[in-house]
Every structure is written in C-alpha cells, then in structure tokens.
Amino acid sequence: VATAKRSVGRPRDTSIDERVLDVTRSLLAHQGFDQTTIQAISERSGIHPSAIYRRWPSRIEIIEQVVFPGLNSVKVKPTGDLRADLHRFIRAYASTLDAPAARAAIPGLLAAYQSSERPRTSQSDWVAVSARPQFVDIVAAAPRGSIDPHVDIDDVFDTLLGSVMARILVPTVAGRDRPVERLVVMTERLLMPLPEKPS
Amino acid sequence: VATAKRSVGRPRDTSIDERVLDVTRSLLAHQGFDQTTIQAISERSGIHPSAIYRRWPSRIEIIEQVVFPGLNSVKVKPTGDLRADLHRFIRAYASTLDAPAARAAIPGLLAAYQSSERPRTSQSDWVAVSARPQFVDIVAAAPRGSIDPHVDIDDVFDTLLGSVMARILVPTVAGRDRPVERLVVMTERLLMPLPEKPS
Numbered sequence: 001v002a003t004a005k006r007s008v009g010r011p012r013d014t015s016i017d018e019r020v021l022d023v024t025r026s027l028l029a030h031q032g033f034d035q036t037t038i039q040a041i042s043e044r045s046g047i048h049p050s051a052i053y054r055r056w057p058s059r060i061e062i063i064e065q066v067v068f069p070g071l072n073s074v075k076v077k078p079t080g081d082l083r084a085d086l087h088r089f090i091r092a093y094a095s096t097l098d099a100p101a102a103r104a105a106i107p108g109l110l111a112a113y114q115s116s117e118r119p120r121t122s123q124s125d126w127v128a129v130s131a132r133p134q135f136v137d138i139v140a141a142a143p144r145g146s147i148d149p150h151v152d153i154d155d156v157f158d159t160l161l162g163s164v165m166a167r168i169l170v171p172t173v174a175g176r177d178r179p180v181e182r183l184v185v186m187t188e189r190l191l192m193p194l195p196e197k198p199s
Numbered sequence: 200v201a202t203a204k205r206s207v208g209r210p211r212d213t214s215i216d217e218r219v220l221d222v223t224r225s226l227l228a229h230q231g232f233d234q235t236t237i238q239a240i241s242e243r244s245g246i247h248p249s250a251i252y253r254r255w256p257s258r259i260e261i262i263e264q265v266v267f268p269g270l271n272s273v274k275v276k277p278t279g280d281l282r283a284d285l286h287r288f289i290r291a292y293a294s295t296l297d298a299p300a301a302r303a304a305i306p307g308l309l310a311a312y313q314s315s316e317r318p319r320t321s322q323s324d325w326v327a328v329s330a331r332p333q334f335v336d337i338v339a340a341a342p343r344g345s346i347d348p349h350v351d352i353d354d355v356f357d358t359l360l361g362s363v364m365a366r367i368l369v370p371t372v373a374g375r376d377r378p379v380e381r382l383v384v385m386t387e388r389l390l391m392p393l394p395e396k397p398s
Contacts, residue, residue, distance in 0.1 A: 033310065034233075107310035110368045111232065114302055155381050158372045159362045165369075166361030169309045173357045182354050190388055 019045045020052060024059075025066045029100035033108025036063060060112050067102040067109070076134055078141030085138045086187050091180045093131055094164050103168060132157050139191065148193040156190045218244045219251060223258075224265045228299035232307030235262060259311050266301040266308070275333055277340030284337045285386050290379045292330055293363050302367060331356050338390065347392040355389045 023045040027036040038059050042049045056062045076089040096102065135157045139147055163183055166173045176182065222244040226235040237258050241248045255261045275288040295301065334356045338346055362382055365372045375381065 032314070103313055107306045107313065110309065111306035113368065113370050114306065115231070152381070154375070155385060158365060158375070158381075159358060159385050161369065161372065162361035162363070162365030163358045164361070165365060166357060169312065170360065170364075171312050173360065176353070176357070182351070186354060186358050186389060189393070190385060192393070194388070194391070 016047055016051060017055060020047060020055070020062060021066050024062050025101045028063065028066065028104045032104050033063070036105075060109065063105050063109065067099075067105045068096075076138065078138045080141045080143060082138070082142040082146055082191070083184065083188060085141065086184050087180065089135060089138055090160070090164070090183045090187065093160075094167065094180060094183070097164055098168050106165070106169065131161075135160070142191075145193070147191050150194075151191055156187065159190060160187055215246055215250060216254060219246060219254070219261060220265050223261050224300045227262065227265065227303045232262070232304050235304075259308065262304050262308065266298075266304045267295075275337065277337045279340045279342060281337070281341040281345055281390070282383065282387060284340065285383050286379065288334060288337055289359070289363070289382045289386065292359075293366065293379060293382070296363055297367050305364070305368065330360075334359070341390075344392070346390050349393075350390055355386065358389060359386055 020041060023041050024036060027040055027044065031040070036059060038049050038052055041047075041059070041062065042052060052062075056065075076085060076092060078085050097106065132154070136153055139153055139156075160183065163186065167176075167179050167183070168174065219240060222240050223235060226239055226243065230239070235258060237248050237251055240246075240258070240261065241251060251261075255264075275284060275291060277284050296305065331353070335352055338352055338355075359382065362385065366375075366378050366382070367373065
C-alpha cells in the first residue's frame with residue numbers, strides 16, 4: 001500500500017531537502033552546533049518541523065548530511081601513482097572536514113555519538129562510510145610491491161581519519177606546517193612493505 | 200608586595216582544589232560537559248565561585264586538569280624494548296582518555312578550542328603537553344637501528360594522538376578489536392627505518 005501510495009502521489013519535493021541542508025550549513029557555520037536545532041532550521045527555512053521530521057529522524061542526520069556529503073564528491077580516481085593519489089585524496093578529505101560547517105559540527109557530532117542522542121547503527125555511522133572505499137581503491141591501484149600485503153588497510157584508514165581530525169581540531173597539532181604532506185608521508189609509511197627484520 | 204603578602208598569609212588550602220576537581224570529575228561523568236559549569240561546580244562543592252575563579256580562569260582549565268592530569272601519572276619508564284614500551288605507553292594513554300569524565304569532556308573541549316571560549320595559548324594546550332615528552336623518551340631509549348633517524352617524532356605522536364582520539368570517539372573506529380595492539384603496530388611502522396627504495 002505504501003508503495004502504491006507513493007507512486008501515485010506527487011513527486012518528492014527535493015527543493016525542500018536543499019533548503020533544509022543550506023539553512024543547516026549556514027546555522028552550523030554561524031551559530032554553532034548547539035543552536036542548530038530542528039526549531040531553528042524550521043524558522044530559517046520556513047519549512048514546518050513535521051516536513052523536516054518526515055525526511056530525517058533527528059537533527060543529527062541532517063548535520064551529518066551537510067558535513068560529510070562532500071566526501072562523496074571527493075572523486076579521486078586512482079592513477080596508480082600512489083604518492084600522487086594519496087596527496088589528492090588526503091587534501092580533498094582534509095579540506096572537506098575543515099570547512100566551517102564541518103569544523104563547527106564535528107565536536108558536537110562526537111559528543112552526540114557518546115551520548116544516547118542517537119542510537120548507534122554501525123553501518124550508517126560517520127565519515128568512514130563514504131571516504132573509506134575511495135581509499136581502498138587507491139591502495140588497490142598502487143603498483144605491485146609498493147603495498148605490504150600484510151597491512152590492514154582499515155587500520156591505515158582509521159589512523160588517517162584520526163590524524164586528519166586531530167589536525168583540524170587540536171590546537172597543538174593544527175599549528176604544524178605542511179599538514180597534507182605530513183599526512184601523505186605517514187600514510188605511505190603505514191602502507192609500504194616492511195624492511196627485513198634486523199637480526 | 201604580592202609575594203610578601205603571600206608568604207605571610209595562610210598557606211593555600213589545597214583541599215579546595217581537590218574538592219573542585221572531584222566535583223568536576225563527577226559532573227562530567229554524570230551530567231556531561233555542558234552542565235559542568237562554574238555555577239554547578241560551586242553548588243555541588245559548596246565553594247564560592249570567587250574562590251574557584253581565584254584558582255582557574257574558566258571552567259575549561261578545571262576540566263582539562265581533571266581530564267588530562269592522568270597523563271602525568273602515565274609513568275612509562277623506558278626499558279629500551281620498543282614494542283613493550285610502546286604497548287605500555289599506548290595502553291596507559293588510551294585508558295586515560297577513555298575514562299568516563301574524559302570521554303564526556305573531550306568533544307566539549309574540542310568545541311571550545313574551535314570557538315573563542317578560550318584564547319589559544321600554544322604551550323598550555325591539550326594533552327600533547329603532558330604525554331609527548333614521555334613518548335619522546337621511549338623513542339630515545341629504543342635500540343640503535345630500530346628508529347629511522349629521518350622520522351619526525353612529533354608527527355608520529357600527533358598521529359598516535361589522533362588515532363587514540365578516533366578510537367575513543369568515532370563509532371566505526373571504536374568497534375574494532377584489539378585497539379591497543381593495532382596502535383602499537385601502526386606506531387612501530389611509523390618509527391622503523393625505511394626499506395631500500397624499489398628501483
């Protein structure tokens with residue numbers, strides 16, 4: 001019944017989605033995470049809360065969609081030149097998370113993940129979902145012999161994720177120069193074959 | 200004058216410091232970062248706000264002192280066995296940041312560092328200040344030949360800091376098994392001498 005109903009109804013108004021996302025992005029950047037409530041989004045966008053709740057279960061999912069979809073557009077098609085590919089990927093990844101709305105939102109999202117503001121659903125959680133496959137593709141395209149077959153690619157990606165986060169959010173880390181180059185060097189080291197063990 | 204005045208006055212009542220820190224720890228763990236205000240600390244501890252403000256410029260410094268002093272007690276005296284030393288250091292470091300008060304406080308502190316809640320003072324900022332020297336000591340005690348002389352130890356520590364933070368705060372990363380062992384392997388890889396470049 002639900003399916004039939006949807007197919008004969010009006011097409012979903014995507015302009016509402018866009019308006020909600022635009023207003024949320026602006027609220028995050030200018031008012032901060034705490035002020036970015038469904039109430040505030042509704043007032044600024046002129047869209048009734050019930051229409052917003054029909055599309056998203058809570059403000060958290062709206063904020064995630066604002067902060068992280070950029071990662072889907074981090075289209076870093078692997079060329080097989082590992083260093084160049086990592087450089088483009090890491091630069092794009094870091095700049096997505098460094099945007100004003102993302103910078104304002106990430107600590108709030110981290111806090112929400114610790115609390116029960118949203119139940120954890122391991123598959124839909126956080127940035128890893130969208131950027132990890134691209135990273136895996138880059139590693140897969142690297143020349144034979146340049147990647148240690150024993151390395152755990154998820155561990156390397158998790159390390160990269162944490163490092164980017166620290167460089168954006170932690171003052172002592174953020175203050176260092178050439179952040180992208182440093183991350184590229186670290187990531188290359190984590191991926192390369194190990195030297196022979198000294199005996 | 201101030202010095203003379205201090206030397207003839209009553210000795211500083213350290214029990215006030217302890218009471219403030221204990222109450223703050225409890226508030227963080229049970230009420231969360233936002234509720235851990237000077238007002239709340241005052242009410243719970245029975246210590247007047249003016250006495251609190253004489254000791255700390257804002258709640259941020261109290262919270263940092265609650266969350267991070269554990270790092271000073273992360274006494275990991277280097278033995279020269281790099282893997283064992285890293286394992287003890289990383290386990291202690293991660294468990295300090297994983298305590299309930301720390302877990303509740305870190306996202307709030309990260310948010311505060313992004314806003315103007317506290318001016319940035321690069322020397323007094325964040326965890327790096329207390330655990331970094333211990334990490335440097337461990338690396339310095341490692342056997343000759345086990346550390347790449349070209350590696351930037353600060354970069355490795357920053358990477359470790361970000362990785363620990365991600366493992367504590369980001370659900371997709373936190374879900375992986377054997378976190379300390381994974382971090383030890385990553386850190387060892389970042390420190391070891393590079394293999395000869397394949398030609």
